[in-house]
Amino acid sequence: MYLRIQPTSEIPIYTQLIYQIKKGIIKKELMPGESLPSVRSLASDIGINLHTVNKAYKLLVEEGVLVQQKKGFMVNPSVNLMMKEDQFKAFREKLEELIIDARIFNVSDEVLMDLKTEIMKILKESDEDDVV
Amino acid sequence: MYLRIQPTSEIPIYTQLIYQIKKGIIKKELMPGESLPSVRSLASDIGINLHTVNKAYKLLVEEGVLVQQKKGFMVNPSVNLMMKEDQFKAFREKLEELIIDARIFNVSDEVLMDLKTEIMKILKESDEDDVV
Amino acid sequence: MYLRIQPTSEIPIYTQLIYQIKKGIIKKELMPGESLPSVRSLASDIGINLHTVNKAYKLLVEEGVLVQQKKGFMVNPSVNLMMKEDQFKAFREKLEELIIDARIFNVSDEVLMDLKTEIMKILKESDEDDVV
Amino acid sequence: MYLRIQPTSEIPIYTQLIYQIKKGIIKKELMPGESLPSVRSLASDIGINLHTVNKAYKLLVEEGVLVQQKKGFMVNPSVNLMMKEDQFKAFREKLEELIIDARIFNVSDEVLMDLKTEIMKILKESDEDDVV
DNA sequence: GTGGTCTAGACCACC
DNA sequence: GTGGTCTAGACCACA
Structure with missing residues (x-):
């Protein structure tokens, strides 16, 4: 999956990241149950800080889009998400x-x-x- | 026109104000060419900071929704607005x-x-x- | 309200802070609707980093103990909290x-x-x- | 004795293991002086890392719940444990x-x-x- | 002056 | 090697 981040955009980087990941899920580039890149590796890959990636991941967990395992994050295996x-x-x-x-x-x-x-x-x- | 501002909302007050005014225009409670309340009076009416009202007005001018006159602001008399x-x-x-x-x-x-x-x-x- | 943080404790600082604040609420040193010190001032008062205070506040909001306003945090005015x-x-x-x-x-x-x-x-x- | 480990739980696996063993002792499924499964066999039985089992055993020895013999671990034969x-x-x-x-x-x-x-x-x- | 965002870098717990 | 915690410090948005 390719993630395109625009550092100059008005939209916060972590928000861009959130929607890029959601897009990946919709496009089935990320399947339910699939693991995401580690916070650190993704951060260095796209050239942003690890805390920024972490924030995005955490918020996606909060939304139910991702789930956190002992080691790393993965796409929520459950298919039917609902908004709070x-x-x-x-x-x-x-x-x-x-x-x-x-x-x-x-x-x-x-x-x-x-x-x-x-x-x-x-x-x-x-x-x-x-x-x- | 009644303006409903929720100070506790997570949406910035100036943004709320912008959309309240746009709503007023759509509902024809505010007609093209009509003057808006002065920054001062509106601020005190709805109990918000003067700078906040001013920011909303300025941004609406920026968008072409309002025009600034020598004294105060009015709804753009031109009907066909377009996005930049x-x-x-x-x-x-x-x-x-x-x-x-x-x-x-x-x-x-x-x-x-x-x-x-x-x-x-x-x-x-x-x-x-x-x-x- | 006095907050006692033990930097050497095994318990994370933000967790200690969370329970100190909850204690304050139970002891009625903090009343429903009362504002909390700003993230920065509390951080400098007790000699910890602002992000640590921020994390504690955010988690308390998540739990419903605090609510976030436009400016600052306050104790949830509603009395009947429940666990998720x-x-x-x-x-x-x-x-x-x-x-x-x-x-x-x-x-x-x-x-x-x-x-x-x-x-x-x-x-x-x-x-x-x-x-x- | 059946050990139920939830790998996805937010509780560290070694902590879960510690309490499962303590539970076994309370339920008298594990008697004072009884030997525990070897680190290796237990690890492979419940499908967790060898180091994790070892850590749990070591900590239980630290607490006085288990004692380490030349070969393997056993439940402390002494009945009256006390907290440090x-x-x-x-x-x-x-x-x-x-x-x-x-x-x-x-x-x-x-x-x-x-x-x-x-x-x-x-x-x-x-x-x-x-x-x- | 308030929190929000982002960065850089360190040490630790878990597996 | 994974995330968790904590620090230090910078710039920005909002009121």
Whole structure:
């Protein structure tokens, strides 16, 4: 799995990392039960501090996306994750902001659909990619 | 227009304010060309810091939603706002994160649609409200 | 409130801090809704690193003992806290270990009771202390 | 004697092993003077590392629960074990933490008693089991 | 002035 | 070799 981190982005590095990992899971580059690289090795691989990686991993455990073993972290083997209440509230909030901005800045439904399909394509499983 | 600010929310107050104002515009409680309350009065009205209101107004000017006059701020009289490049990139990023989380946490299309219609209802024009 | 940290103890500093704060709440030296010292000031007061204090505060928020505001942390104003499932399991585990050790090392019921009353005394409210 | 080790538990394996052995002694599945399985065989039996078993045995010797013979370990034939000072301090500390958490999280005396009787039942001698 | 983020580097516990 | 703990110190966002 390739992780692309933009150090200059406004989005905190640990947040970028969280979504990169989630993406990997959706794309089935990371399977349930699969181990993640160690905090230290991933940190040195992508050139960031180990604490930053650790924070991302811990938050993903908190969300239930990863589980921590005695040695290292792995993708939660259980398939059916659910948002916690607070998380869902934040999700709703984010969606509301998105809709508001779409309305204020006159983003057409067409553009929205294009965006969605573009994103869906990125999240497509790698295997499907080959088939296509 | 009523502005509801939650000081305890994890969302920065200036961000809340920005979206409250955008909401007001969508609901036509604030019309193009209409003046906004002065920084001072709004700050004291909703009991927040003057700098916070100022920051929200400035950012809205930056986005083109408001325009600054010699004295105070008003809603941009021009109707067709468009996102700038950076803004659109952030918008896309936010959408991607939402979709990723929806996929990871198995948010059903049903729930998503419910959320959307719920949000749309909130953004309905006050006039329509009367009709109903 | 006085916080006594033993840097040489086997118990991690942040854990000691957590229990010191809980003690303060039980003794009513910290009341529901009361603000805690800032991460930085507490850290410098007791001569430890700010990240260590921050970790303790965050974990207490996680447990529901503290809540985080825009600015600083405060004791959860709500009175009825409950353990989460995992926490209760750990609690039970700890109790089991304690009972096992008491049995193995022939700790008499008398000694146990003495310990309990001694601990209870420490946790007594300061006000009662004066009365007595 | 059956040893149940949970490799995924957050409790270190050597600690789990220590308490499993103590449990065996309390339940009289392991009698004073009885030999324990060799480090090697136990390690392979329960599928854990050799060093982990060794560490558990060594610590139990340290506590006086086991004694080391020329060849292998056996349960201390002496019946009246006592805690050393440090151990007792740790015991007291653990009890204090338990009491604090019970108070903070409003664990009722009822629940506490239920927990205790539940644990006592687990520690009942196997013979008594038969009687019942 | 508050916490948030990030870095660099050290020592320790567990397996 | 894995994560856990702790320290020191820097820059930033928010109010």
